[in-house]
Amino acid sequence: MLAIAHSATLIGARGYPVRVEAHVSDGLPSFAIVGLPDASCRESRDRVRAALLSSKFVVKQARTTVNLAPTHLRKAGAGLDVAIALALLVATGQLDADLLDGHAFIGELGLDGSMRPVIGTLPLCEAAGDLRPVVAHADAAEAALVRPDARCARTLSELVGALRGDLPWPDGEPRRSHGSGPPDEPDLRDVQGQTVARRALEVAAAGGHHLLMVGPPGGGKTMLAERLPGLLPDLTDQAALDVSRVHSAAGALEDTSRLLRRPPMRAPHHTASMVALVGGGSTVLRPGEISLASGGVLFLDELGEFPAAHLDAMRQPLESGVVRVARAHVGASLPARFLLVAATNPCPCGVGPFGPCRCSAAQIQRYQRRLSGPLLDRFDLGLWVDPPPASEVLGQRSAGESTAVVRDRVARARERARERGVSANRQLRGEALERAAPLSAEALAVLRDHLAAGRLTMRGAQRIRAVALTLMDLDGLHGPLDAERVQVALSMRTHAQALGVAA
Amino acid sequence: MTPPRRLSRTPDGPDADPDDRSVPLEAYLGALATLDGMGSASLRTLLALGSPSEVWERICRGAVDARLRNALAPVARDASGSWAAQARSVDPVALWTRWRSRGIGAVSIGSPSYPACLLDDLDPPVLLFHRGDLDALAHPRVAVIGTRRATGYGRRVAHELGLDLASAGVCVVSGLALGIDAAAHNGAVAASDRAPGSTAETAVDPSVSGRTQAGPVAVVGGGVDAPGPSTNAALARRVVGVGAVLSEAPPGTRPAPWRFPVRNRILAALAPVVVVVESAERGGSMLTVEQAQLRDRTVLAVPGPVDSPASAGTNALISEGALVCRGVDDVMSALGLLLEGVANPPVESRAEPDGDAASVLAVLGFTPVSIESLSRDLDLDLGRLSVALGRLEALGWAERRGPFVERVARSDGGPRR
Numbered sequence: 001m002l003a004i005a006h007s008a009t010l011i012g013a014r015g016y017p018v019r020v021e022a023h024v025s026d027g028l029p030s031f032a033i034v035g036l037p038d039a040s041c042r043e044s045r046d047r048v049r050a051a052l053l054s055s056k057f058v059v060k061q062a063r064t065t066v067n068l069a070p071t072h073l074r075k076a077g078a079g080l081d082v083a084i085a086l087a088l089l090v091a092t093g094q095l096d097a098d099l100l101d102g103h104a105f106i107g108e109l110g111l112d113g114s115m116r117p118v119i120g121t122l123p124l125c126e127a128a129g130d131l132r133p134v135v136a137h138a139d140a141a142e143a144a145l146v147r148p149d150a151r152c153a154r155t156l157s158e159l160v161g162a163l164r165g166d167l168p169w170p171d172g173e174p175r176r177s178h179g180s181g182p183p184d185e186p187d188l189r190d191v192q193g194q195t196v197a198r199r200a201l202e203v204a205a206a207g208g209h210h211l212l213m214v215g216p217p218g219g220g221k222t223m224l225a226e227r228l229p230g231l232l233p234d235l236t237d238q239a240a241l242d243v244s245r246v247h248s249a250a251g252a253l254e255d256t257s258r259l260l261r262r263p264p265m266r267a268p269h270h271t272a273s274m275v276a277l278v279g280g281g282s283t284v285l286r287p288g289e290i291s292l293a294s295g296g297v298l299f300l301d302e303l304g305e306f307p308a309a310h311l312d313a314m315r316q317p318l319e320s321g322v323v324r325v326a327r328a329h330v331g332a333s334l335p336a337r338f339l340l341v342a343a344t345n346p347c348p349c350g351v352g353p354f355g356p357c358r359c360s361a362a363q364i365q366r367y368q369r370r371l372s373g374p375l376l377d378r379f380d381l382g383l384w385v386d387p388p389p390a391s392e393v394l395g396q397r398s399a400g401e402s403t404a405v406v407r408d409r410v411a412r413a414r415e416r417a418r419e420r421g422v423s424a425n426r427q428l429r430g431e432a433l434e435r436a437a438p439l440s441a442e443a444l445a446v447l448r449d450h451l452a453a454g455r456l457t458m459r460g461a462q463r464i465r466a467v468a469l470t471l472m473d474l475d476g477l478h479g480p481l482d483a484e485r486v487q488v489a490l491s492m493r494t495h496a497q498a499l500g501v502a503a
Numbered sequence: 504m505t506p507p508r509r510l511s512r513t514p515d516g517p518d519a520d521p522d523d524r525s526v527p528l529e530a531y532l533g534a535l536a537t538l539d540g541m542g543s544a545s546l547r548t549l550l551a552l553g554s555p556s557e558v559w560e561r562i563c564r565g566a567v568d569a570r571l572r573n574a575l576a577p578v579a580r581d582a583s584g585s586w587a588a589q590a591r592s593v594d595p596v597a598l599w600t601r602w603r604s605r606g607i608g609a610v611s612i613g614s615p616s617y618p619a620c621l622l623d624d625l626d627p628p629v630l631l632f633h634r635g636d637l638d639a640l641a642h643p644r645v646a647v648i649g650t651r652r653a654t655g656y657g658r659r660v661a662h663e664l665g666l667d668l669a670s671a672g673v674c675v676v677s678g679l680a681l682g683i684d685a686a687a688h689n690g691a692v693a694a695s696d697r698a699p700g701s702t703a704e705t706a707v708d709p710s711v712s713g714r715t716q717a718g719p720v721a722v723v724g725g726g727v728d729a730p731g732p733s734t735n736a737a738l739a740r741r742v743v744g745v746g747a748v749l750s751e752a753p754p755g756t757r758p759a760p761w762r763f764p765v766r767n768r769i770l771a772a773l774a775p776v777v778v779v780v781e782s783a784e785r786g787g788s789m790l791t792v793e794q795a796q797l798r799d800r801t802v803l804a805v806p807g808p809v810d811s812p813a814s815a816g817t818n819a820l821i822s823e824g825a826l827v828c829r830g831v832d833d834v835m836s837a838l839g840l841l842l843e844g845v846a847n848p849p850v851e852s853r854a855e856p857d858g859d860a861a862s863v864l865a866v867l868g869f870t871p872v873s874i875e876s877l878s879r880d881l882d883l884d885l886g887r888l889s890v891a892l893g894r895l896e897a898l899g900w901a902e903r904r905g906p907f908v909e910r911v912a913r914s915d916g917g918p919r920r
Contacts, residue, residue: 196875199885214906360652365734384873384906446893455902487889490903491874 003090003097006104007083008127009075010120012285012325012332013249015127019069020080022087027063035068038076038283045107046087055113055157060092069455074330076283078108079118087107087154099163104128107136113156122146122248140172141246185230189402193388197224200381200492201259202406205231206413207470208424209380210340217350219385220292221343225299228341229265230403233411242335243295250287263296270305275375278313280325285332290317293338303344309372380426380463381492426471433462437469442483464489529609530599531555532630537753538589540582542765545575563590578761607727608633610696624772628751634727635747640786642717643675643838646786648772649683649781654813655871655909657684657781660805664778665690669716674792676774678766679721683780685735688742689790691719695745718746722773724758724766726750764790773793778828779804782816789816801837803828854898859883859891864900871907877904
């Protein structure tokens with residue numbers, strides 16, 4: 001007898017509907033799952049069998065075939081367990097077929113018959129479409145983010161009971177109220193001194209300009225970077241959904257009771273593999289760090305220690321905001337719209353060109369060659385971060401502005417960028433930049449001087465304009481770019497020689 | 504030290520005429536130089552056996568006896584076992600033709616085009632490979648040398664010395680290494696960029712002849728076709744274009760460590776005046792200075808900050824009595840030349856800055872400082888500081904390089920040298 005149950009599977013950060021067909025007939029007893037299941041999916045056979053037995057159902061000795069349609073799509077993970085079990089129950093006449101109608105079942109089964117949470121509940125529930133998702137109780141809150149009508153159950157027998165109407169559907173976990181407790185982000189006020197660096201952080205946050213920090217160890221590069229996400233405004237509804245979806249698909253959603261509202265920050269270690277950084281894997285196409293940082297900040301500490309190939313793989317996503325991961329059988333587009341913040345020592349010993357550096361010229365060259373020109377070109381802002389003098393660390397200098405104050409300014413600047421039709425000024429190119437950032441006569445003269453002296457390339461000049469425009473936005477100024485903003489942008493501009501050494 | 508042995512020329516080996524099809528003795532000398540571990544001293548020892556072509560045949564036959572072998576330099580002695588096999592796989596004539604077709608020449612001691620200044624040296628190279636124009640050596644010569652790990656200060660001084668000396672008609676001799684060498688050569692080739700029509704001018708005005716800018720000469724440790732580090736490849740091509748690159752090592756040689764000290768002696772031999780721009784207390788430049796002192800060359804040192812390790816060597820030289828080099832004038836007077844008719848850049852009057860710019864300039868030294876620390880020390884906000892820096896840049900006092908600011912002009916109002 002044939003039975004059908006609906007479910008979904010995950011590729012990249014997107015769910016795809018899957019039709020689970022079970023066919024039970026006479027013949028030699030066997031149990032086969034067909035339709036491109038991966039290893040964890042093929043193991044469903046044993047999990048489902050044990051779960052059915054534990055839940056006091058009958059497992060018939062018969063020829064059983066389970067087909068996962070569409071068959072061209074690879075199915076990964078154990079999220080189809082529940083649907084397979086229910087389809088089998090219907091096929092063996094232990095459950096009425098019409099009870100499954102209108103539902104999509106997403107969940108993994110334990111051998112004891114319990115329903116367990118799966119990775120990617122959020123995108124999987126989205127894929128349910130017209131059907132009403134049914135998930136494990138532990139996934140109920142996450143499912144409710146996109147499908148308030150989602151149902152849940154703790155065990156297979158509870159699920160069958162509820163479908164039959166014998167038991168009530170259990171409630172999901174009570175949702176915690178929004179904004180409970182202050183966001184646990186480090187405050188900019190803790191940074192002593194570093195006025196230029198603070199300003200650069202603000203500009204990076206407001207204009208989406210990528211930031212490179214160079215300096216000896218202990219200068220506070222990591223401390224500064226950690227404070228950048230706090231300066232970014234809350235995510236919009238759409239962005240929050242996009243970000244949460246990716247985090248759900250990667251199993252990285254910590255608080256499942258609400259969408260991620262704060263921009264995420266990811267700081268992968270330099271030993272991370274290429275797949276871990278840009279995403280991939282043979283079947284699941286798990287989102288990489290750059291996708292997890294989408295909407296927020298990707299912080300690469302020790303940039304010089306990352307393999308050059310990994311860094312160059314990020315260049316294209318940096319431009320397009322999307323990373324397309326393709327494998328022989330599957331492909332997926334993952335979001336990668338992140339703000340890149342990188343920190344590096346100037347040379348292997350870390351002291352830099354103006355201290356007692358112990359590195360040979362060849363060592364320094366090798367260290368810096370890892371940072372390809374095109375990658376360095378992507379950074380609109382470059383900073384030298386020195387440890388502040390002891391007097392400033394211990395002294396009673398007045399504390400700087402707090403994160404909240406700066407974030408308000410950033411939000412206003414972003415608002416003005418949105419009026420120009422982009423989410424941040426960095427995305428303004430060519431004609432649009434020309435229109436949004438006309439130059440005053442003095443500003444034009446400054447740029448022309450720098451171009452003539454060979455201190456600036458045409459491309460560099462365009463980046464200066466974008467940064468200067470962000471500075472105008474932050475200061476609440478309108479009209480053509482003035483000379484002061486352009487000068488400040490020049491002070492914060494990085495180029496290949498930002499590491500302080502010209503070979 | 505044995506006196507230099509003038510080589511007798513074979514009757515069929517006329518002087519190095521580029522169009523000549525016959526095989527000059529340099530072809531055999533060149534082939535001998537390609538053997539593993541072959542240096543100048545070993546080559547000279549071998550030539551005691553006879554003419555280069557005879558020596559070559561003996562090596563092909565493997566007929567180098569133990570006594571002669573013991574007289575070779577250790578590197579050559581160790582490698583000499585494989586010479587016969589190596590030599591049999593090489594055709595000196597084909598090798599020679601290939602070199603010539605790539606614009607690589609070779610002069611041997613005794614040939615008319617051999618640099619005269621090397622003839623009476625303590626240890627003249629038997630054979631010199633060259634690309635470019637050897638006539639560059641006809642100008643007065645100054646070696647500008649220094650550390651690979653140069654500071655911005657050292658590079659700037661070396662660049663300006665190279666530029667000013669070349670404009671004054673002095674041939675800048677250096678080693679085409681990273682750091683000071685590269686900066687000096689860059690300056691020297693920049694001088695020829697600055698006066699592209701100089702040859703035409705000299706034809707019109709004979710009084711300037713001999714005082715036009717001179718091409719630089721590089722003496723390298725490896726082969727002349729791939730000298731120095733790959734980053735300097737473009738620079739090497741430009742040096743070949745306006746001057747010459749010399750080497751004792753045959754083309755294609757990767758510089759083994761032992762070749763550098765050997766190269767240094769040629770640097771010292773070529774130039775009557777040696778300027779050390781920056782050097783650590785112990786370094787390759789100090790070896791060159793030793794070679795220069797052996798030859799009674801005038802050694803000048805550029806003073807540097809007393810706490811800079813890159814200037815420790817030069818400051819020590821000064822305390823030991825080396826002449827102080829404060830600029831091109833000191834070098835010219837050491838050469839015994841007057842700085843006349845030099846196409847100096849026109850003296851620009853630099854306006855004194857005022858306001859914020861003046862206070863920024865007051866604290867700005869020649870060592871780069873980060874904008875961050877300037878802002879902290881002066882208690883200026885980034886806007887005012889940046890405007891002040893822009894003003895200083897426009898006036899030519901300072902330059903922003905990435906996140907650093909560096910002073911580029913002295914406050915005596917003189918031009919940047």
